[in-house]
Amino acid sequence: ETGVTQTPRHLVMGMTNKKSLKCEQHLGHNAMYWYKQSAKKPLELMFVYSLEERVENNSVPSRFSPECPNSSHLFLHLHTLQPEDSALYLCASSQDFGGGLDEKLFFGSGTQLSVL
Amino acid sequence: DAKTTQPPSMDCAEGRAANLPCNHSTISGNEYVYWYRQIHSQGPQYIIHGLKNNETNEMASLIITEDRKSSTLILPHATLRDTAVYYCIVRGFHGSGNTGKLIFGQGTTLQVKP
Numbered sequence: 687e688t689g690v691t692q693t694p695r696h697l698v699m700g701m702t703n704k705k706s707l708k709c710e711q712h713l714g715h716n717a718m719y720w721y722k723q724s725a726k727k728p729l730e731l732m733f734v735y736s737l738e739e740r741v742e743n744n745s746v747p748s749r750f751s752p753e754c755p756n757s758s759h760l761f762l763h764l765h766t767l768q769p770e771d772s773a774l775y776l777c778a779s780s781q782d783f784g785g786g787l788d789e790k791l792f793f794g795s796g797t798q799l800s801v802l
Numbered sequence: 803d804a805k806t807t808q809p810p811s812m813d814c815a816e817g818r819a820a821n822l823p824c825n826h827s828t829i830s831g832n833e834y835v836y837w838y839r840q841i842h843s844q845g846p847q848y849i850i851h852g853l854k855n856n857e858t859n860e861m862a863s864l865i866i867t868e869d870r871k872s873s874t875l876i877l878p879h880a881t882l883r884d885t886a887v888y889y890c891i892v893r894g895f896h897g898s899g900n901t902g903k904l905i906f907g908q909g910t911t912l913q914v915k916p
Contacts, residue, residue: 688845721906729846729906742903776845791838791904793845 689713692777692794699767700802707762707797709777717783718760719791720752721776729776735760736783767801774798806890811911814884820877822910824890827871833894835866836904837875839886846889846906849875880914887911 690711699705711718720732734742735754749771751763760777778791807825814820826835836851850857850864852873857864863876877884889909 688847690845728908731903731905734903778845790848790851791846793847795844798843 688792688794690777690779690792690794692775692797694797695795696798696800698800698802699764701767701769703767704763704765706764707775707777707799709760709762709794711758711760711777711779711792713779713792715779715781715792716757717780718754718757719778719780720760720762721778721793723774723776723796724770725773733762734783741783764799767799769801772799772801806892806907808888808890808907808910810908811913813913813915814877814880816882816914816916817879820880820884820912820914822875822877822888822890822912823872824875825872826890826892829870829892830894833892835864835873836891836893837862837864838889838891838904838906839884840889840909841883841886849888880912882914882916885912885914 693708697705717736719734721729722732723729731744732746733752738754738757749766753761774796776793776796778793780789780791834851834853837849838846839849840846849861850859852864852866854866854870866873887909889906891904893904
C-alpha cells in the first residue's frame with residue numbers, strides 16, 4: 687500500500703464514450719502527476735500539478751483533460767479517445783515538485799485502459 | 803537532464819546478489835541518481851538515491867563511481883519477488899538548469915530464477 691489509490695483498476699471504453707480516472711493520495715503531498723505507460727514503452731509524463739496548479743503539460747492531446755480540485759485528488763477526464771490511447775495510466779504524488787533532495791514519487795497501481 | 807544507459811535484461815539466481823549497472827556519463831554536479839523498480843502490473847516503487855557517496859537502505863545499496871559517470875544498484879540477496887524492471891534515473895532540482903522531473907527510460911528487466 688503506497689498511500690496512492692487509483693480507480694478503476696480496469697476500464698474498457700468505446701471511442702465515443704466519456705470517462706474519468708480518479709486518483710487519491712493520503713500522504714499529505716503537494717504535487718500530483720499523471721503518467722502514461724504504453725505496451726513496451728517507457729513511462730511518459732503527461733501532467734504535473736503542484737499545489738493544485740498545473741505546472742507541466744507535456745504536449746498531451748486535448749482529449750485528455752486533467753483536474754485537480756484539491757491537493758489530495760486528481761482526475762483525468764477522457765473523451766473521444768483513440769485505440770492507440772490504450773495503456774496503463776499511473777498517478778503519483780510527491781511532497782513537492784522538483785524542490786527537495788529527498789523528493790520521492792509514490793505511485794498508485796494504475797488504471798489499465800482499453801479503447802475499442 | 804542527463805541520460806542513462808542500462809542493459810535491457812539480466813538474470814540472477816535466487817539468494818545471490820543482483821548487481822544492476824547504469825551509465826550516466828553526462829551527469830552534472832547537481833544531479834542525483836535515483837533507482838525505481840516496477841513489478842508487473844504495479845506502479846513504480848522508489849528504491850534508493852544518491853549524489854556521490856555510496857548509500858544503503860533496507861532494500862538495496864547504491865555504489866556510485868568516483869567520477870560519477872556510472873553506478874551500480876545491489877540487491878544483496880535477491881528473491882523471486884525482486885523480479886521487476888529496474889529504472890536508473892538522473893534528476894536535478896527544478897530551476898537549477900534541470901527540469902526536476904523524473905524521466906523514465908526502458909530500464910533493466912531483472913529475472914530472478916530459483
